[in-house]
Amino acid sequence: MSSHDTKGLLLAKGAEILHRKGFHDSGIQEVLEATGVPKGSFYYYFRSKEDFGLQVIDIYTGVIFQTLHTNMDNHGNPVLERLKGFFRDMTEHAVEGGYTGCPLGNLSQELGGVSEVFRQKLNGIFDKLEQEIAAHLREAQAAGDVSNQVPAAAASALMVNSWEGALLRMKLTKERGPYQVFEEFIFNDFLIHER
Secondary structure (H helix, E strand, O other): OOHHHHHHHHHHHHHHHHHHHOOOOOOHHHHHHHHOOOHHHHHHHOOOHHHHHHHHHHHHHHHHHHHHHHHHOOOOOOHHHHHHHHHHHHHHHHHHOOOOOOHHHHHHHHHOOOOHHHHHHHHHHHHHHHHHHHHHHHHHHHOOOOOOOOOHHHHHHHHHHHHHHHHHHHHHHOOOHHHHHHHHHHHHHHOOOOO
């Protein structure tokens, strides 16, 4: 196995474990046992567990933005339908994983108040997500599909924050109801009916 494959395997398996168990309850030894990689190899690729965690976040981030771009590149559908598709696809990941929530949201709750390095990285990712969604909302506003009464940046922040809250509640209810409330309010009542 090449060094690139080994590192990729460690990150992929680590992403699964961290999403399921959280950062503090996931051990390096557990990742090594799941991958069959010797301990010395782990420290060849990662300076520490923190470095490993930060690189795992990059895996999660890649999935989120790839999903966003895949949906938004489908120019045959209106902007709001494409945005709805993004949130539905990401929510489906959480459902398929056993209502495990958003991995970035989970790590934000776990580490945002105790690690400045993780706080800054995670906050930057959410900021970038909000900025990209805001750009799409401005496009929808220009087309007359979305109310201009709320600035796109504020609407985007509300969307991301509400979606994260819905995923959190889904972890507790083990059903899609919280997401359905999010989608109905955000994509109908809030964005459409306020024009």
